[in-house]
Amino acid sequence: MLDRLPLGRLPLRHRIGVAFAGVSLVVTGLFATVTWNLASYYLVEQGVESATRQLAVNLQLVERAMADTADVGGLDDLLTGLAGTPDTTVALRRDGAWTTSGREVDPDLLPAGVLALAENGTGARQRVMVAGMPSVVVAAPMPGGDVFVEVFPMQRLDANLRFLSVVLFTGVAVSALLGLALGQWAGRRALLPLTAVTRAAARIAGGDLTARLPSSTDAELAPLVATFNRTADDLEQRVSRDARFAADVSHELRSPLTTLVNAAAVLTRRRDELAPTAREAVELLDGEIQRFRRMVLDLLEISRSDTLQREDGELGALVHGLVAVRGGEHVPEVDAPEPVTVRVDRRRLDQILGNLLDNADAHGGGARRIGVAPRDRYARIEVDDAGPGIPPEQRLAVFERFARGTLAGSRGDGGGTGLGLSLVAAHVRRHDGRVWVEERPGGGTRVVVELPGVDT
Structure with missing residues (x-):
């Protein structure tokens, strides 16, 4: 199921990093959510309780001022003093008329439910937006059906909560990135033995049978190392x-x-x-x-297992020389538009080209063209014939030893030894190159040899 998902196509160490990042994201996300809920609930409740206690104290002062009938202007002065800050609103509804101080707020903007409860003799409070500002509205009943209301600003609390949310979100994001980095590092460390196995296997596949894994004291890796080396x-x-x-x-x-x-x-x-x-x-x-x-x-x-006697040479000139010395009934055209320098064993290169030309003579009616050109970091040799071609399913088998049978019979008289292309493949591998068969444009067979080039 995992292979069907995009994640299943990622390299293993990347998947480990994503897994670490996901776990870190979930854990820190849950922690941040719980922290946010607890902190916001505590701060809001503290703000509302503080506003409620402040209203209770202010209500007593207003009631005393209203009871003192001798001081008519004292109530207005008291309301002005109770407002405290410019953002706080103090409102008193007396005999159906509103008296306010502090920040100007239209009484119609006050929550009707809170006022209704206060009119019925029950104190109430509510967090609302009043004139575009987050506020808590606290209302208390007074004798005679009057209502005392205070609107306390909450913008500082909201700013603190926004700052807290940014800090928590940033912490979650940083934790996820750190988890990804830690996962990448852990994955790379965990896959070091696998990388060593891959490199050793690649060296063996390339012909270096002396490749071995270093010994390990790890209880889980030691059996793998011992089995591989054995x-x-x-x-x-x-x-x-x-x-x-x-x-x-x-x-x-x-x-x-x-x-x-x-x-x-x-x-x-x-x-x-x-x-x-x-x-x-x-x-x-x-x-x-x-x-x-x-x-x-x-x-x-x-x-033979003797070492290569490599020397630098211009590949086009080497091919021209071999074709000139070889002669024969079918002399192929050498297409070498630009110089390509290679470091090769001349004797084995002559055998590679000679066997390819012999194969073309025996099974493809003779070679028609030998192309020489650079291709990325390689020097490319193409040997084309005009024979019937090789079916795609048999193109790998031709490089096996004694690979003749119906394939050879379909291409000629079958007089070859069945070892020519096998020897070509062995020499190309010793040069750290590659060889394959493909269809020639216009029909026939093209054998392609790529040898490492030399930077000039």
Whole structure:
């Protein structure tokens, strides 16, 4: 199910980082939510309670002033003094008329429900927006049906709550980013053994059978390291045994093969003295002996493990030289529009190109073009023929040893050894390059070899 989601397509260390960030986001988000609710509830309740207590004290002063009938103007002065700050409003409804002081507020803007409760003898309070300012309205009943109201500003409390919300939101965001960074770091650290395994496996796949993992004392990694190294040891030993076997067999065959070649050469020179049936048998024998000789030489070359003798050279000039020396019935066009420098083993490069041209002669009616050009960080060689082509499902199999069968039969007389392209692939891998088969534009086969270029 995870692979169907976009997250499932992320690299593992990124998924670990996202998981850390998600957990951090949830935990700090819950903490911030609880903190916000508790803090806002406490601060608002404190503000409302403070306003209620202040109204109770002010109400007593107003009632005393109203009871003192001798001081007629004292009530107005008292109301003005009770307002305190310019943003506070004090309002007294007496005999149906409103007397206000402090911030001017239209009595019609006061919440009707609060006034109704006060008229019925019950004190009430409510947080509302009054004239565009957050406020708490507190109303208390007075004798004779009068109502005393105070409007306390709450903009400072709201500003504090907004600041608190920004701080909490920022803390959650920073926590998520830190969780992501921590997850990336933890994922990278946790995947270091996997990275080491990947690199060692890549080196083995590239032909370096000496690649091993460093020993580990970790209880969980030690079995993996031991198993990998043991498998690599077994693989190296098996490959070495196979190479030694092929080398020994090929070496032992050289002496009798030389005898057969010489004997076939003597018979060939004297074939005119033989009967027609014997002459045909000698020709067949000579062809098979020559094919056997090429196979033994190819097996010896494959089994060799000597190091490369690399030197710099201009690839186009090397290809031109090989084509000129080779000659033959089919001389391909060399298309090398710009110089490309490579560091290669000249002998093995000659074998690569020679085998590709032999393969084209045997199965594709001869090579028609050899293209040489730079491609990204590689030097690219393209060998084109005009044969029937190779089906896509068989293009990888042609680089296997003795890969002939129906594929070879569909491309020619099948006279090859089945080792030419296998030897090409082995030499290209030793040069840290790559080789593949694709369709030539216009029909036929194109074999592409890419070798690491040299920056000039």
